[in-house]
Amino acid sequence: MSAPVIPSSLQIYNSYVEDPIWQGNFTVIWCSGLAITIAVSLPSLILSLRHGRSFKGITGISESTGYRSVSSDDNKSLPAPGSPQSRRLVGAWNALVSQTYWSPPKLELNLGQIIVLSAYLAAVLVCIIKDAPLISNPNRAGFLALAQFPVVFLFATKNSILSLLLGPGNGYEKLNFMHRMAGRTMFLGGCIHGALWIRNHLQYGLPILGPQKETSGVASLALLGIIVLTSLRPVRRLFYECFFLVHVLTYVAFFVTICYHTMYASPWIFPPLAFYGADVLMRLLRYRIKDATLTAQDAHMTLIRVHSCDDGWLAGQHVRLRVFFSNRVFESHPLTILSAPPSHSCLSSPGLILGARTNGDWTRALNNYTLKEQERSQVHEKSEGGPSALVHVMLDGPYGGSSIDLGGYESVLLVAGGSGVAFTLGLLDDIVERWVSCHPYQL
Structure with missing residues (x-):
């Protein structure tokens, strides 16, 4: 039973x-x-x-190698349609x-x-x-x-x-x-x-x-x-x-x-x-501590040029930046890279370029610090923006970027507003240089 x-x-x-x-x-x-x-x-x-x-x-x-590889020219060619x-x-x-x-x-x-x-x-x-x-x-x-x-x-x-x-x-x-x-x-x-x-x-x-x-x-x-x-x-x-x-x-x-x-x-x-x-x-693996130059264009924009950076990012990507100045060493903020890597850039200035628009406590403090350093003119170098301030920075990245390779298209329309222009400038730098490399006689 x-x-x-x-x-x-x-x-x-x-x-x-x-x-x-x-x-x-x-x-x-x-x-x-x-x-x-x-x-x-x-x-x-x-x-x-x-x-x-x-x-x-x-x-x-x-890191900076001090020279450009000949094979880097191969990477600049546009993908075959x-x-x-x-x-x-x-x-x-x-x-x-x-x-x-x-x-x-x-x-x-x-x-x-x-x-x-x-x-x-x-x-x-x-x-x-x-x-x-x-x-x-x-x-x-x-x-x-x-x-x-x-x-x-x-x-x-x-x-x-x-x-x-x-x-x-x-x-x-x-x-x-x-x-x-x-x-x-x-x-x-x-x-x-x-x-x-x-x-x-x-x-x-x-x-x-x-x-x-x-x-x-x-x-x-x-x-x-x-x-x-x-x-x-x-x-x-x-x-x-x-x-x-x-x-x-x-x-x-x-x-x-x-x-x-x-x-x-x-x-x-x-x-x-x-x-x-x-x-x-x-x-x-991604942390880098570098020397950088700060240049205050005016009271609303600070350019950050990080030295000895040749490669390792794609156009449109961003890094988290920590600038060692004043008492703000514990703060890191995301900033979009304004340029493509030197091997894919039409800019003559080497390195990694960032722009910090005054839009908060940290960016305002960075801009004020740069302006004071430029006024003192104790530590500066000649550049397009005038006197500059030398600092140490920590980079974390790169991150983000564009999900498509714009070099694979015949026509590209870029539309940006506000802070989105930083993302657009990097992409524009990349596609212009690749077009120039493929069509050197059509300028």
Whole structure:
């Protein structure tokens, strides 16, 4: 005689068996979406590998060698145009994809990003709600909050394997929107999990603070709330240095408290640690300390010419710059490189050129420091902009850039406004030099 089977409707929901399955389902969903994106980007990656663009600058800005390699002329040639049929197919595909670049006013997201975020949020909500008795046992939301850890860190690190797989122009600044979304869905899952458990504890007269699990859970939710609230756009823009410091300290504390709260958090901690460790290692390879010349054109613009930089970046990329002056040595800021590498530049001045428009405390302090040094004329050299100030700088990068090689097109229209002119100048410098190199007698 076989043992009686309890009907499924009468079985007690075992969240520690069922909910990890939904964690796995969610992980499969976002990994599948990522794999599809990489597959779609594969032709672009192959083309950039063929033209030597994919791994350009992966080890940072190159040191000055004192001479130009003869083989560098080969890199300046324009890519051979494809057949008319292939160009029509590429044009049709670009016209289709270009629709996703439309951005609603004041949202700072394009249509493609909105679609991706909507699909991601839908996947999270389905995995939280589907067949889960959240009122009596809200553990599912907590498990899904833990499943956000790999996404949060994969799309947050500046040196990510994902950026390499997606090809040039897909740096952290274009992937960071997913980092913010994953962080907010983690907060959403944490709020559902915490709020419903607090409700249950109040209903049955159980202590909310006191036992380790409850206390560490409340602390984790509080830290997660601080991370999300201090990451809102107004805080990031007005108090970036404070935001960054709070962000680093709170996510370290959050890691500790969540591991005290549940033993199921430990497996989800290791992928973020691996992503962050790889990012730190790559940054160490990309750091450079150089001599630089500061020239204040006026009270609104400071030019920074970094010496002994010949190669290691693509036109349109940016670096994070730290200038050792006054008491601002702990601040680094992203600045777009105004020129292409000397081997691809039509400018006669060697080195790496950056422009800092006075638009905040740091850029204003840099401009005032340069103006004072020029007035003193104690340490200066003759240049197009007059007296200059010599400083030491630290470079981290390059990052970002254009996702397409403009040299492969017959006609290019560049439109820029405001600070976007820095990005455009680098691209213009690159394509003009390559055209001149291929058509030296058509000037």
